[in-house]
Amino acid sequence: MTTRSTITALVENRPGVLNRVVSIFRRPGLNLDSLTVGRTDRSEISRMTMVLEGTKADAQHVMRELNRLIHVITVEEMNGTPYVTRDLALIKVGATVENKSEILQMCGHYRARIVDAAAASILIEVVGEEPEIEGLVGLLEPFGIIEMVRAGVVAMARAEHVLDTHCESSSWAEQRRSLSKAS
Amino acid sequence: MQLTGAEIVWECLIREGVDLVFGYPGGAILPTYDTLSSYPQIHHVLTRHEQGATHMADGYARATGKVGVAMATSGPGATNLVTGLATAMLDSSPMVCITGQVPTSVIGHNAFQEADITGVTLPITKHNYLVTSVEELAFCIREAFYIARSGRPGPVLIDLPKDVQIATTEFHYPTDEIRLPGYRPVPEAPEDKIERARALIRSAERPVILAGRGVLLSGAMDELRTFAESTETPVGLTLLGKGCFPEDHPLCLGMMGMHGAGEANHAVQEADLLLAFGMRFDDRVTGNLATYAPKARKVHIDIDPSEIDKNVEVEVGIAGDLKATLQEMMQGLEPIEHSDWIKRIARWRDESEDRELLNQVLQSPELKAAEVVHDLWTLTGGKAITVTDVGQHQMWVAQYYAHSPEHALITSGGMGTMGFGLPGGIGAAMGRPDDEIWVVAGDGGFQMTLAELATAVQEKVKVNIALVNNGYLGMVRQWQELFYEKRYNATPMVSPDFCALAAAYGIPAVRVTERDQIEDAVRQAQAHLDGPFLIEFVVEQHDVVFPMVPAGSDLHDMIRRPRENSPSEKEIQP
Ligand SMILES: Cc1ncc(C[n+]2csc(CCOP(=O)(O)OP(=O)(O)O)c2C)c(N)n1
Ligand SMILES: [Mg+2]
Numbered sequence: 169m170t171t172r173s174t175i176t177a178l179v180e181n182r183p184g185v186l187n188r189v190v191s192i193f194r195r196p197g198l199n200l201d202s203l204t205v206g207r208t209d210r211s212e213i214s215r216m217t218m219v220l221e222g223t224k225a226d227a228q229h230v231m232r233e234l235n236r237l238i239h240v241i242t243v244e245e246m247n248g249t250p251y252v253t254r255d256l257a258l259i260k261v262g263a264t265v266e267n268k269s270e271i272l273q274m275c276g277h278y279r280a281r282i283v284d285a286a287a288a289s290i291l292i293e294v295v296g297e298e299p300e301i302e303g304l305v306g307l308l309e310p311f312g313i314i315e316m317v318r319a320g321v322v323a324m325a326r327a328e329h330v331l332d333t334h335c336e337s338s339s340w341a342e343q344r345r346s347l348s349k350a351s
Numbered sequence: 352m353q354l355t356g357a358e359i360v361w362e363c364l365i366r367e368g369v370d371l372v373f374g375y376p377g378g379a380i381l382p383t384y385d386t387l388s389s390y391p392q393i394h395h396v397l398t399r400h401e402q403g404a405t406h407m408a409d410g411y412a413r414a415t416g417k418v419g420v421a422m423a424t425s426g427p428g429a430t431n432l433v434t435g436l437a438t439a440m441l442d443s444s445p446m447v448c449i450t451g452q453v454p455t456s457v458i459g460h461n462a463f464q465e466a467d468i469t470g471v472t473l474p475i476t477k478h479n480y481l482v483t484s485v486e487e488l489a490f491c492i493r494e495a496f497y498i499a500r501s502g503r504p505g506p507v508l509i510d511l512p513k514d515v516q517i518a519t520t521e522f523h524y525p526t527d528e529i530r531l532p533g534y535r536p537v538p539e540a541p542e543d544k545i546e547r548a549r550a551l552i553r554s555a556e557r558p559v560i561l562a563g564r565g566v567l568l569s570g571a572m573d574e575l576r577t578f579a580e581s582t583e584t585p586v587g588l589t590l591l592g593k594g595c596f597p598e599d600h601p602l603c604l605g606m607m608g609m610h611g612a613g614e615a616n617h618a619v620q621e622a623d624l625l626l627a628f629g630m631r632f633d634d635r636v637t638g639n640l641a642t643y644a645p646k647a648r649k650v651h652i653d654i655d656p657s658e659i660d661k662n663v664e665v666e667v668g669i670a671g672d673l674k675a676t677l678q679e680m681m682q683g684l685e686p687i688e689h690s691d692w693i694k695r696i697a698r699w700r701d702e703s704e705d706r707e708l709l710n711q712v713l714q715s716p717e718l719k720a721a722e723v724v725h726d727l728w729t730l731t732g733g734k735a736i737t738v739t740d741v742g743q744h745q746m747w748v749a750q751y752y753a754h755s756p757e758h759a760l761i762t763s764g765g766m767g768t769m770g771f772g773l774p775g776g777i778g779a780a781m782g783r784p785d786d787e788i789w790v791v792a793g794d795g796g797f798q799m800t801l802a803e804l805a806t807a808v809q810e811k812v813k814v815n816i817a818l819v820n821n822g823y824l825g826m827v828r829q830w831q832e833l834f835y836e837k838r839y840n841a842t843p844m845v846s847p848d849f850c851a852l853a854a855a856y857g858i859p860a861v862r863v864t865e866r867d868q869i870e871d872a873v874r875q876a877q878a879h880l881d882g883p884f885l886i887e888f889v890v891e892q893h894d895v896v897f898p899m900v901p902a903g904s905d906l907h908d909m910i911r912r913p914r915e916n917s918p919s920e921k922e923i924q925p
Contacts, residue, residue: 179533180532180533183481184469184481187470187473188473191473191474195474213532228660229661232656232657232661233657235656235657236655236657237533238477238478238498238531238533238534239533240533241532241533242533338527338528338529338530338532339527339528340525340527340528340529340530340531341530341531341532343490343525343527344487344490344494347484347486347487347490
């Protein structure tokens with residue numbers, strides 16, 4: 169039975185890491201439905217959120233293999249603990265004088281913002297959980313979506329639960345970092 | 352001290368304790384080769400193919416426990432390493448490969464002899480590096496050795512662009528303790544899980560230990576033996592575990608799995624507790640997972656946490672170093688007896704003995720590969736290091752050569768790489784020059800890497816080669832015989848006159864066609880001390896390795912050797 173699993177990971181911020189991570193999904197032919205990577209409060213560590221469409225066994229396989237990668241510091245599947253997810257979409261829809269106010273009203277329900285308005289289109293930014301974004305997209309479709317982009321899902325556990333960095337900084341890691349910066 | 356990247360390579364290798372490098376030069380690695388003569392501490396072995404270099408480094412690593420080193424140029428040199436890296440990866444063999452690469456300024460431009468070797472080898476190395484500045488070179492090399500040998504060992508590749516080899520920097524060897532944020536090579540076995548394992552062990556009536564290569568890698572041979580004896584638990588071996596437990600020990604069940612001993616497979620299927628020590632439940636060991644050891648609870652100890660619950664779900668999974676974990680587990684574990692269980696196993700063993708080829712009065716006069724291996728075992732006193740190729744002969748070595756901790760089996764198990772034998776044996780012989788080395792290869796696999804005969808001659812490597820010539824890709828022929836209605840497509844094989852071939856390399860060789868010629872041939876080989884010696888054993892062509900569990904079948908569902916000719920049944924006849 170396929171489900172969606174949300175996996176978060178802390179990884180070293182260096183060349184090639186993304187390739188190594190993505191290869192874990194590619195090898196058994198799994199589909200990464202969403203993938204985001206960005207910096208954390210520590211410049212040497214990036215945080216990834218991966219949404220996998222697959223079976224429970226697929227998710228377990230991915231977790232095991234990700235843990236083996238030297239550059240992956242921590243991996244966690246977001247289940248058990250309550251967590252927050254957010255996606256962001258920019259949606260450009262065709263707009264006429266007649267339907268503009270209707271579109272604006274819908275945006276209001278979804279706390280979406282108009283970030284650009286032109287003669288024949290408006291550009292809408294919406295932030296929320298995936299179902300919310302999909303809800304708004306569904307409502308906007310009849311007006312004609314000209315183009316759309318999504319940032320991908322980011323996730324974080326609620327309350328005290330944090331992704332453990334495990335890594336007190338070592339002199340070895342410090343030296344390595346200063347060298348790769350120099351190059 | 353200002354040094355070039357090329358010089359830093361050798362300086363670092365020396366500091367990592369390397370004195371032997373297997374390799375093959377070419378344009379992109381030439382600056383490094385150019386400085387080789389300044390480092391007499393390093394002996395470079397010119398192989399005849401880069402694949403040979405990797406198998407030699409691998410065989411060296413398996414025989415010595417040290418990291419094997421191979422070197423190659425960019426492009427085709429680097430891609431020739433692929434099979435050897437994958438072989439080392441699947442068998443957890445520590446290896447560092449250094450490849451030349453085109454200059455950093457043209458990487459990605461399809462420059463002459465450019466191959467994206469870090470991309471290619473990503474899934475078949477434990478880790479790999481593209482070194483983009485000479486300043487980080489020493490760090491990369493030290494890390495590479497650390498990663499290759501720590502935790503669960505494996506191969507690491509360092510890709511070294513030509514301009515980085517030429518550039519200079521102030522060299523100082525980093526000696527700080529290596530700590531990598533995402534790498535915890537030796538997990539700490541949690542005490543509560545060890546206690547749960549103890550409880551299962553205390554309550555078990557039919558326990559079996561499954562011992563794998565992890566026992567050898569962890570150096571837990573004494574602990575395994577003490578544990579097995581004090582809990583009266585029989586020990587089944589994986590192919591790569593052969594040697595971790597003495598095979599003449601009454602508790603030894605022999606090898607398990609597809610070509611395992613009947614008693615080993617039956618014991619696993621009837622067990623109420625499996626104790627998996629440093630093994631990974633490979634499909635060649637388990638057969639059909641759905642019916643595998645159905646009555647058993649399972650305890651799995653492995654240094655690699657990703658192996659726990661991967662193929663077989665277990666009641667207690669312990670990620671940790673086996674030696675330390677067993678030591679701790681045995682504290683607080685009182686001696687246990689299982690005499691009924693041992694008696695039951697003895698009956699399975701009797702059946703195996705009854706069906707045993709060597710106990711039968713044979714109809715055909717042709718030499719059997721099993722006889723060859725058995726006699727090799729007796730003539731070497733079990734004290735040779737056996738290095739095999741892949742196929743039927745490999746399984747016969749596993750079945751008929753009893754291994755021990757000092758003389759464990761060296762073979763490509765996980766990858767089943769034909770062509771491993773000869774170069775693997777050369778590497779092992781160079782790592783342990785005082786030991787007797789026997790390469791056992793088939794006529795097929797031998798021809799995949801036989802060019803390395805010249806390497807053995809050039810290096811005067813004392814390696815004995817037992818070539819088991821059955822005129823077929825025998826193992827594939829066996830599958831065709833049993834499962835493909837004897838359609839022998841693409842398995843009969845014409846070979847050169849192997850003795851004449853050996854002579855062309857200046858290697859003495861003899862051909863053996865009958866059993867009573869074996870001893871003399873082996874003694875000749877043993878007496879020949881300066882360089883390789885080859886014996887061609889011409890054996891029965893249509894022999895089959897028994898028992899056999901067909902791929903995907905239940906482990907107890909073995910095709911056994913027919914027993915019509917056994918002496919016991921003969922006696923009954925008038
Ligand atoms: C590189 C490679 N190619 C193909 C195979 C598939 N294969 C496994 S055993 C075997 C036959 C080996 O024949 P030979 O070396 O003569 O040994 P024998 O089985 O006859 O003892 C083959 C082709 C393999 N394991 N490795
Ligand atoms: Mg053959």
